[in-house]
Amino acid sequence: MPTQKPKIFVIQPFGKESDAVYELISSAAAKADVFVYRADLLETKDSVLQSIHDAIHSASLTIADVTDANPNVMYEVGFARAQNIPLILIANASRRVPFDLAISLALIYDLSNSSEFIESLAKLIKNALKNPNAFRFSQAVAEQAKRQKVFISYSHHDNEYLDRLLVHLKPLEKEGLIDLWVDTRLRAGDRWKKEIEKALQRATVAVLLVSADFLASDFITDNELPPLLRSAEERGTRIIPLIVRPCRFTRDKNLRHFQSVNDPKSSLALLSAGKQEVIYDLVAAEVERSLQKS
Numbered sequence: 001m002p003t004q005k006p007k008i009f010v011i012q013p014f015g016k017e018s019d020a021v022y023e024l025i026s027s028a029a030a031k032a033d034v035f036v037y038r039a040d041l042l043e044t045k046d047s048v049l050q051s052i053h054d055a056i057h058s059a060s061l062t063i064a065d066v067t068d069a070n071p072n073v074m075y076e077v078g079f080a081r082a083q084n085i086p087l088i089l090i091a092n093a094s095r096r097v098p099f100d101l102a103i104s105l106a107l108i109y110d111l112s113n114s115s116e117f118i119e120s121l122a123k124l125i126k127n128a129l130k131n132p133n134a135f136r137f138s139q140a141v142a143e144q145a146k147r148q149k150v151f152i153s154y155s156h157h158d159n160e161y162l163d164r165l166l167v168h169l170k171p172l173e174k175e176g177l178i179d180l181w182v183d184t185r186l187r188a189g190d191r192w193k194k195e196i197e198k199a200l201q202r203a204t205v206a207v208l209l210v211s212a213d214f215l216a217s218d219f220i221t222d223n224e225l226p227p228l229l230r231s232a233e234e235r236g237t238r239i240i241p242l243i244v245r246p247c248r249f250t251r252d253k254n255l256r257h258f259q260s261v262n263d264p265k266s267s268l269a270l271l272s273a274g275k276q277e278v279i280y281d282l283v284a285a286e287v288e289r290s291l292q293k294s
Contacts, residue, residue, distance in 0.1 A: 006129055009055045010038040011064035011076045016110070021065055021090075024114050028121035034060075034129070056080050061128050061135070063121075066106065067091045086128050086135035090121070108170070148291050149202040152182045153224045154209035157218050161209055161244040166278040169287065177291055178205075193223070198244055200227045205238045205290045207283060210260070211245035211267075215252060229254060238290045242283055243267040261286060 010025055013020050022038060029036035042051045048122045056062060064073060066089050080087050083267045089106040107124060109117040130134040154162050162182065172178045181199040231237035241260040243249055249264045250256050262268070262279045271279070290294055
């Protein structure tokens with residue numbers, strides 16, 4: 001593959017959807033005037049694995065689709081990190097970025113609305129080639145240490161509210177201002193309780209999606225709330241309750257002392273979609289205010 005342009009190796013699983021994603025990456029690469037290729041385009045005399053190792057090692061930059069933590073993708077991402085090759089992560093939803101990769105920012109794509117992604121990726125590619133150190137794992141670790149650690153505690157019965165909140169917090173993630181932790185980033189096989197404990201210890205802000213299901217959850221009340229409440233008292237961790245469904249929040253001895261973002265009598269479930277958006281924006285604003293105080 002002779003070319004004078006910078007070479008970018010794409011790490012992704014194979015399949016029809018992946019082919020569509022590769023087309024988006026190729027369009028962004030054309031805008032950035034770089035040469036892009038992936039494993040099935042390699043001209044190999046060695047084993048496939050050795051050819052992939054060589055391709056990653058010789059690339060100016062790698063782009064990895066880490067949606068759902070495909071095992072082959074995770075292996076190649078690990079190899080790229082070990083070689084200290086600059087890396088851009090992409091995924092089809094922020095909550096599907098594996099927990100152990102959330103240290104790095106991921107660019108989110110939507111196959112039904114691709115133009116914004118192509119423009120954003122082309123810009124990232126240019127930035128990565130100009131400043132490769134900023135896209136290396138060691139730098140990601142250093143940057144992550146500076147970010148405010150935001151923990152979201154919620155019941156899985158309230159997923160719809162979590163999804164919308166993540167959209168409102170995404171700009172803060174993209175700007176590198178917060179390190180957002182939510183348990184949807186855990187993979188099968190992760191020691192999930194240990195990972196949650198570590199995230200709780202690091203949290204500087206905690207957003208609680210409070211509902212009857214939240215208050216009825218033994219795991220939340222026994223494992224998540226106690227360390228968060230201790231941390232609020234001892235280290236000043238900011239607790240931000242968001243009332244998503246009618247519940248006994250104002251009668252709960254542990255939580256009633258915290259000021260909720262919305263009136264407990266006006267939980268999100270009782271509001272129109274437009275009024276819900278206003279409340280989600282208030283949560284994001286509270287998180288931003290916490291950043292300014294830290």
